[in-house]
Amino acid sequence: MSTSLKTPARDTAVAPAPSPAPRRPRAARRRALRENVTAYGFLSAAVVIFALFSWWPIVRNVLLGFQDVNFATGNTWNGTSNFAKLFDDPLFLTAWKNTGLFTLYALVLGFAVPFLTAVLLNEFRHARAYFRVLVYLPVMLPPVVVALMWKWFYDPGPGLFNEILRTLHLPTSAWLDSSSTSLISLVIVSTWANMGTTTLIYLAALQTIPGELYEAAELDGANVWQRLRHVTIPQTRFVLLVLLLLQIVATMQVFTEPYVMTGGGPEDSTVTVMFLVYRYAFVYNDFGTASALSLLLLIALGVFSALYLRVTRAAKE
Amino acid sequence: MSSTSSPRGRSGRTLPLATATVLALIALTACGTSSDGAESDSGGKVTLDVNGQPPKTQAFERKLYDKHVQQFEKANPDIDIVPHEGFMDPKTFNAKLAGGKLEDVFYVYFTDTRSLIEKKQAADITDAVKDMPRRGDLQDPLMKIFQDEEGHQYGLPTSNYSMGLIYNRALFEKAGLDPDQPPKTWADVRKAAKKIAALGDNTVGYADFSKNNQGGWHYTAELYSRGGRIAAESDGKWKAAFNTPEGKATFQDLHDMRWKDGSMGSKQLLQVEDVQRMMGSGKLGMYVAAADNITVIAKQFGGKYEDYALAPVPDAKATLLGGEGYMFNPKASPAKIKAGVKWIQWRYLNPDVIEKNVADYADAELPVGIPMPTVPDVFEGAVRDRIEKVKKDNANMPTGNYQAFMDSAPKVPGVIEPPRAQEVYAVLDSAMQSVLTKKDADIDALLDTAEDKVNAIYDAS
Numbered sequence: 001m002s003t004s005l006k007t008p009a010r011d012t013a014v015a016p017a018p019s020p021a022p023r024r025p026r027a028a029r030r031r032a033l034r035e036n037v038t039a040y041g042f043l044s045a046a047v048v049i050f051a052l053f054s055w056w057p058i059v060r061n062v063l064l065g066f067q068d069v070n071f072a073t074g075n076t077w078n079g080t081s082n083f084a085k086l087f088d089d090p091l092f093l094t095a096w097k098n099t100g101l102f103t104l105y106a107l108v109l110g111f112a113v114p115f116l117t118a119v120l121l122n123e124f125r126h127a128r129a130y131f132r133v134l135v136y137l138p139v140m141l142p143p144v145v146v147a148l149m150w151k152w153f154y155d156p157g158p159g160l161f162n163e164i165l166r167t168l169h170l171p172t173s174a175w176l177d178s179s180s181t182s183l184i185s186l187v188i189v190s191t192w193a194n195m196g197t198t199t200l201i202y203l204a205a206l207q208t209i210p211g212e213l214y215e216a217a218e219l220d221g222a223n224v225w226q227r228l229r230h231v232t233i234p235q236t237r238f239v240l241l242v243l244l245l246l247q248i249v250a251t252m253q254v255f256t257e258p259y260v261m262t263g264g265g266p267e268d269s270t271v272t273v274m275f276l277v278y279r280y281a282f283v284y285n286d287f288g289t290a291s292a293l294s295l296l297l298l299i300a301l302g303v304f305s306a307l308y309l310r311v312t313r314a315a316k317e
Numbered sequence: 318m319s320s321t322s323s324p325r326g327r328s329g330r331t332l333p334l335a336t337a338t339v340l341a342l343i344a345l346t347a348c349g350t351s352s353d354g355a356e357s358d359s360g361g362k363v364t365l366d367v368n369g370q371p372p373k374t375q376a377f378e379r380k381l382y383d384k385h386v387q388q389f390e391k392a393n394p395d396i397d398i399v400p401h402e403g404f405m406d407p408k409t410f411n412a413k414l415a416g417g418k419l420e421d422v423f424y425v426y427f428t429d430t431r432s433l434i435e436k437k438q439a440a441d442i443t444d445a446v447k448d449m450p451r452r453g454d455l456q457d458p459l460m461k462i463f464q465d466e467e468g469h470q471y472g473l474p475t476s477n478y479s480m481g482l483i484y485n486r487a488l489f490e491k492a493g494l495d496p497d498q499p500p501k502t503w504a505d506v507r508k509a510a511k512k513i514a515a516l517g518d519n520t521v522g523y524a525d526f527s528k529n530n531q532g533g534w535h536y537t538a539e540l541y542s543r544g545g546r547i548a549a550e551s552d553g554k555w556k557a558a559f560n561t562p563e564g565k566a567t568f569q570d571l572h573d574m575r576w577k578d579g580s581m582g583s584k585q586l587l588q589v590e591d592v593q594r595m596m597g598s599g600k601l602g603m604y605v606a607a608a609d610n611i612t613v614i615a616k617q618f619g620g621k622y623e624d625y626a627l628a629p630v631p632d633a634k635a636t637l638l639g640g641e642g643y644m645f646n647p648k649a650s651p652a653k654i655k656a657g658v659k660w661i662q663w664r665y666l667n668p669d670v671i672e673k674n675v676a677d678y679a680d681a682e683l684p685v686g687i688p689m690p691t692v693p694d695v696f697e698g699a700v701r702d703r704i705e706k707v708k709k710d711n712a713n714m715p716t717g718n719y720q721a722f723m724d725s726a727p728k729v730p731g732v733i734e735p736p737r738a739q740e741v742y743a744v745l746d747s748a749m750q751s752v753l754t755k756k757d758a759d760i761d762a763l764l765d766t767a768e769d770k771v772n773a774i775y776d777a778s
Contacts, residue, residue, distance in 0.1 A: 070436055070437070070438070071411050071414040071415035071438070072414055072436065072437055072438040072647045072648075073436075073437050073647075085777070088773070088777070090770065155584050156583040156584055157519055157582060157583040157584050158519055159584075174583075174754065176586060177583070177584065177585050177586060177754045178754055178755075179750075179754070179755070262528070262586055263528035263529040263530075263586065263588070263746075265527065265528060265586055265746065265747065265750040265754075266527075266585070266586060266747075266750035266751065266753075266754040266755075267747050267750050267751050267754070267755075268747050279743065281411075282407050282408045283407065283530065283739050283743070284739055284740055285407065285410075285411065285432055285436070287411060
């Protein structure tokens with residue numbers, strides 16, 4: 001399909017129509033249109049859907065960020081008042097700090113754990129498919145179910161983790177009920193729930209590494225750590241970088257875990273940017289300020305998305 | 318692959334084109350042609366979209382509601398009621414309003430009325446309620462919840478609740494407490510909670526909410542019970558008013574129960590469903606709530622009606638008033654508003670219908686006698702007395718369990734929620750979480766910080 005779209009353009013560029021034949025380009029255009037009508041059909045459907053359900057909401061969100069939103073009496077422009085209100089809100093900085101910390105912890109855990117799991121799975125000679133399914137299983141669970149299940153695991157009283165710790169005569173933890181452990185507890189949930197997909201991508205990348213490289217390294221006397229450092233990581237560098245950027249974009253939008261498990265507490269320690277957006281829009285009924293905050297998040301995510309595009313383009317070239 | 322090389326020829330191109338066209342048409346339809354639902358009056362007949370219809374899972378309530386629609390339409394042939402399931406959902410309210418899909422008459426909680434009036438998201442119905450039957454029998458403080466500062470009316474209350482102390486009689490007995498002598502003060506609550514928690518096996522003496530703004534809401538109820546207030550108005554400006562000895566005592570008692578007595582359990586960040594579940598499973602002694610919680614505990618969480626009793630709030634210097642009612646779409650025509658007022662009055666504020674409801678509930682062996690919304694407590698004077706008598710005559714619940722609450726109800730003043738309630742609750746929620754999750758919580762500092770934040774909210778409004 002993409003070939004048929006490009007072909008006429010290339011024809012025109014390589015062999016421009018001679019000037020005394022004005023009907024020929026039009027005929028060529030018509031022919032091209034006829035030939036590519038299927039492609040245009042598919043394309044227009046996608047464009048309409050994207051325009052309606054992705055681009056227009058983004059544009060509308062940008063506009064709402066500069067308006068006093070009232071769906072009954074109509075919106076009025078209020079300049080940067082919504083942003084000023086945000087900057088005055090003490091939770092604004094807290095939310096960014098929590099989101100930043102969540103992203104950082106999620107990268108340390110959510111980046112290293114799936115990679116090491118993939119390396120481990122790659123080493124297995126038997127039952128590899130079985131373990132792959134096991135690792136991927138949590139991805140198939142609905143996020144809210146995961147959150148509720150882990151809420152029970154974290155129960156400081158009869159919860160699973162503290163029961164295990166008690167059995168082992170180890171000190172228990174307050175988990176979600178303490179502002180010092182709540183955020184990291186959410187990161188663990190998020191990592192467990194999402195690592196399946198990342199692990200499989202790493203595994204696929206690992207399996208593209210030519211076996212000769214490892215054989216050569218072994219002949220040179222490289223140990224496991226040296227093989228990991230000098231063969232595995234350099235060979236999967238591109239995948240690692242792309243997933244790192246995608247993970248930043250995904251984790252910065254964290255909402256389900258704090259919404260279901262902690263409600264932003266204790267003491268606002270799990271209020272994230274998306275949680276604050278939700279609160280402004282659906283608790284305070286202030287869509288203008290919610291949109292302004294969404295816009296700021298969009299800009300932050302845009303930076304990482306641009307980096308991602310740059311990395312993938314560079315890799316293609 | 319070029320389409321011309323396709324053996325399907327024209328038909329191969331037709332399908333995607335048709336798909337694209339259909340999708341575009343669907344999209345355009347979704348965008349532009351929705352009716353705003355405000356002006357569908359035709360042929361002298363008013364079509365009125367109303368919500369509040371019970372879901373099909375509540376078979377009896379649904380049947381009763383539909384029967385009322387039929388009876389009302391028969392009595393008012395010029396009005397066609399179009400019922401919709403569902404109540405107030407802040408997540409969809411604005412989308413419905415923006416998309417012209419908000420019902421002409423919509424359900425609200427008392428918490429939301431002030432904000433909707435300020436934002437002009439409800440219609441002024443002052444003229445339509447002037448001559449409404451039974452207008453003078455409604456409690457004035459409840460009517461005021463639906464009024465602006467100039468006294469314009471924007472909705473009608475249909476049910477009212479006030480907070481009390483729900484307790485588990487079975488656990489009281491087990492702990493050696495007299496279930497007929499519920500705690501009267503917060504000091505009594507603390508003592509009883511300690512005894513109940515001493516039963517062990519993860520039994521909790523007293524539980525409180527501290528999540529999703531419900532902690533702030535409960536702190537408000539507990540502060541009111543001690544005679545304190547969240548906010549006070551002076552020269553037309555609201556200011557925080559909870560940084561007082563009452564405000565401190567509220568947090569201090571909770572902190573002591575949680576950390577000194579160990580009577581509040583180790584799991585916090587609870588919200589209403591968590592606490593109802595604990596109560597239903599017989600693992601909780603007491604919590605502050607309205608009477609309608611008893612039905613939820615019994616119906617959804619497996620509790621037995623006879624085990625649960627309702628006492629007045631401890632200290633009983635005041636109680637938090639809450640409730641529900643109906644407001645009107647700001648785009649509704651005067652004819653629709655008139656019809657809507659008629660419907661609300663006929664269905665919800667009509668002693669004859671209420672009396673019949675009580676009998677129907679009793680016939681169906683559904684709970685009658687719990688001080689809860691099936692029998693709305695919105696009237697005063699002779700009408701209230703008449704309804705209370707009907708309830709008493711038809712009661713099939715252990716009404717003795719609620720007698721202390723009912724006896725105190727006329728004596729305990731009801732206080733409504735503070736302005737900008739949700740934002741204020743969010744601030745107090747955080748303080749509540751500190752008290753319940755931090756052993757070394759500095760209550761004075763928490764109150765100072767919360768006071769500054771709440772004052773900032775009021776200064777900005």
